[in-house]
Amino acid sequence: MREYTVNQMKQLKENKYTLNVTKNKLYFTARFKEDFWIRYQAGDAPRKIIADLGYDTKLFQQKQIDSIVQRVKKQALSGDGFTEGENRTKRVPMKRINSNHEKEVSLDQMQHELLYLRQEVEFLKKIIKADNSKQKDG
Template identity: 60%
Template sequence: MKEYTAKQIKQLEKNPYVFKVTKHMIYYTAKFKEDFWVSYQAGNTPRKILEDFGFDLSIFRQKQIDSLVQHIKKQALAGEGFSEGANRKRRIPPKPTDIEELAAPQSIERMQNELLYLRQEVEFLKKIIIADNSRKKK
């Protein structure tokens, strides 16, 4: 398990998206997780997102980045909102269901990002199917 230096901890604590830092763990804010997920769905790479959000990429190993993506994806797909830090009770509420709330600009942007992400997934699945079918023909 990676241990963060005092300098790295201070640097991480200055980032507004960091909820808490220990020698071994970084706890992110619910806002970070939500913004990360929206950006990830729009097609940005995890490294680019972290860089855009003010993180020094030299602090992270690839395994940490992959794990971060999986945790955020799991929370997003669970439909219970994003947790803040390690406390499961502090959450950003799930996506709105009320008609007026769905018409809000933030909701429309979220739906557009989700639509882009789903289209990318469909295109990727098509490519996999085509590759598999061409492999079977040979």
């Protein structure tokens, strides 16, 4: 198991998305998990999301990144909201959209996801078309 150095722990604690850090474990805020999940659903790569949220990706091994994805995904799909810290019963409910600014941000995120999914569908169509023409020629 990887251990963080004193300097690495200090660096991680300075990030607003860090709830707590010990030499063996990093605890994220519910806000981190929510922001991570939204961007992950929009198609961003986990390593890029982590970097964009202010973390040095050199501090994360691939196994740790995969674990973050799985934990965030599990909590998001549970419908109970995201947890913070060790207390598994402490849940932060999914944020309700209240203000106009939050509605605009949410709308922007949905539009981004829609555009991404449309691009993905077009790409898949091209792959299928190329595969079909390859089978006809072969």
